[in-house]
Amino acid sequence: MKLDRDCVRDFLLALESLGPGQTLTSDNYQSIPLLASYERDVIIYTAERLDEAGFINVKFMPVLGGDKPFFATSITWYGHQFLDNIRDDGVWKETKKIASKVASVSLGILADIAASVMKKSLGLE
Numbered sequence: 001m002k003l004d005r006d007c008v009r010d011f012l013l014a015l016e017s018l019g020p021g022q023t024l025t026s027d028n029y030q031s032i033p034l035l036a037s038y039e040r041d042v043i044i045y046t047a048e049r050l051d052e053a054g055f056i057n058v059k060f061m062p063v064l065g066g067d068k069p070f071f072a073t074s075i076t077w078y079g080h081q082f083l084d085n086i087r088d089d090g091v092w093k094e095t096k097k098i099a100s101k102v103a104s105v106s107l108g109i110l111a112d113i114a115a116s117v118m119k120k121s122l123g124l125e
Contacts, residue, residue, distance in 0.1 A: 012056075053107040095113050
């Protein structure tokens with residue numbers, strides 16, 4: 001499955017918007033406007049990749065049949081750094097434009113591109 005970059009951003013924004021003690025789950029994501037349009041398998045895949053990248057704190061509960069329900073509780077320090085770099089719509093558009101020049105970009109490289117775009121927008125590069 002291909003990683004949906006917009007889902008990555010929307011997932012992080014949605015998780016950040018939750019109040020204390022609230023969780024983002026594979027069962028409640030559709031009640032969050034940012035995530036309502038995504039299919040369940042895309043959401044689960046995104047949660048898995050964000051977990052692997054160290055961007056979120058999440059627990060998976062594999063069940064028979066291949067489904068992998070999750071409970072995401074918070075964003076890590078690295079996840080917040082990445083989200084802060086892609087929060088601005090202009091920075092996000094430019095990040096995606098640069099990343100689209102190649103067939104595939106890892107989350108780590110996407111984070112590096114976003115940081116570079118952010119630095120340029122601030123006149124630091």
